[in-house]
Amino acid sequence: MLDILAGDIPATFLQLVTPDGVRQPDDRLDPWVEDVTGAHLVALYQDMVVVRRIDAEATALQRQGELGLWPPLLGQEAAQVGSARALRPDDFVFPSYRENAVAYCRGVAPADIVRVWRGNAQSGWDPYAFGMATPNIIIGAQTLHATGWAMGALADGVDSVAVTYFGDGATSQGDVNEALVFAASFQAPVVFFCQNNQWAISEPVGVQARVSIADRAPGFGIPSLRVDGNDVLAVMAATRIALDRARTGGGPTFIEAVTYRMGPHTTADDPTRYRPAGQLEEWAAKDPILRLRLLLDGLGLLTPEVEEQTRARADATAAVLRAGCIDMPDPEPLSVLAHVYTTPHAALDGQRANYAAYLAGFEQTSSDSTGGKA
Template sequence: MTVESTAGRKPRRTTAKRAGAKKPPAPAAAAGQPELVQLLTPEGKRVEHPEYSIDLGPEELRGLYRDMVLTRRFDAEATALQRQGELGLWASLLGQEAAQIGSGRALRDDDYVFPTYREHGVAWCRGVDPTNLLGMFRGVNNGGWDPASNNFHLYTIVIGSQALHATGYAMGVAKDGADSAVIAYFGDGASSQGDVAEAFTFSAVYNAPVVFFCQNNQWAISEPTEKQTRVPLYQRAQGYGFPGVRVDGNDVLACLAVTRSALERARRGEGPTLVEAFTYRMGAHTTSDDPTKYRRDEEREAWEAKDPILRLRAYLEAEGIADAAFLAGLDQESEELGRHVREAIRLMPDPDTMAIFENIYADGHALVDEERAQFAAYQASFAEEGN
């Protein structure tokens, strides 16, 4: 069974505007602070931006809300499954739903995505069955989906390498004369990697049609952003010769508008753009992490007040776009998704404990053979003790 979102798959621009007073302008950046593109305030108030705008109909807005709610539910189920021993690890996206859904819905079907290991919301937008993501973290497959079917590459665990992959792919797209674009996702921690710097250099020199989408969730595991850079991350693009923009990563409308603009710029042959989605990882880096060791509860509470889902819900309810029937139906759909995920994990086989030694060297290796034999003996010792 494949579960995917259908509402709002390719948000279209509409000409009809809702009746009422003109939207106020977005608040100006505080003195000395970087500009933050915002179209929806944390209180759910619609504002305008002089360079980025978007006009979506009620169905499209409800589709974005549905995407975020179901993505968060899937993520919560996956976290619970890891705690129950069904997954070896899980990297939660809690708090980053707007950045992923907004940017994911800005993509055309022929665009290509290079994710890290946390882009569950983007995978949802690309039509990847969410249970396929679980197989990789359970250790029963090497990805679980065909990248060519959804133009969504397999997850990348090596930090930052996908930026180079995306750049090379985008250079090929340009040479083929296609008008599609490429997007690479990475975090604030990955922005410090040499691979990312090299990708910036090559993409600028070759005018590659690529968007670098950095989800700055404030923490690279336990390292805060201020320990990695002396300037806002989006300003790094200036040194490479292409534009950078910081967007409110908890504002799904702004993320959609900014990413769409960057992708269109790439398709016009104007080269790369760096988008810094300023957001927050409300959970742990992965399920093996304990964020209470390095950050304060007050910090998380401050960001919870900017929750991307609550923000959009406040706007939808205030505008009469989401009624009780819609919200109740979505709650039921969320429960069905959770049940589907739980049932799917029970049907997955246990990981093959010896598979770790396969596919390392094409012709085998003496050291790997020795390690395999040692591990096999270790595993057999438990069976002997049980007898």
């Protein structure tokens, strides 16, 4: 572990499974995944297939007018599943807005993943129930939350770790840099997990940094790892290394998972307007699900029974997501003012009373127009 973190950052990245599904040995990473059996590999494969299906179903729901917006994760399944499956229940995740696969791995119900995107809630789930904060739209702000939580864990004397996810573009934000300063200064047990998906909306990563994103962290005194983000096994190994370092008093670690956003930034985006011709095809050949499928096939583990079980699980999850989304009740109007403060607040009480009177005015108008019959 220490040799990797103390050495030069690789110009390419750490990798255990090649794009054509070949398992290659790596003395640095192998010890961290030696417990991963064939059954574990099948489970990781099924996770990625299911979350890709969730992504496709949510995209379809948005196109059909059932969701206001959706941030696809197509192509980033290995980065999210590999890291999420390395966590303990008492670790805490601080995501951006694209970590839908992480939410699935943490046990969040499919309908709750889309609740906020349907506009039915200010957040989709109870963060404490799943050890995961709800989506953060403000770019990079969640890194500060993670660092603060990690400093609290340090003060409490527990070995739980905060993990925060963000994109390559977020590393240019002041919040991320401030979080890195605090994490390094206080040796906070936090893992900064950057999914370098090559595009910050329409800006290529070359505009964000002239060197690899992983090169930035050592300047703050934080060791970093650069890993093939489409290799679920290598991602798991790198995350375990970082988690172990945090748990044993080594402080923060920065992981750059090199991956690719194969779809739009959100469903409001058209990537064909800025993505160079041929780039999608180049990265499609490195598809994270395809490479694990090839590995499993080579190991004789991708049996017809496994394939059928995987399809059935994906179909069932998509059906639950669709039904949960469409049948989701509309929120009560006054609920927009709930859970704003933890204690009673006079100004908020006044707003609630004014809003209630405003809503009551519509009821009176309706009653008047029908001669007293609503």
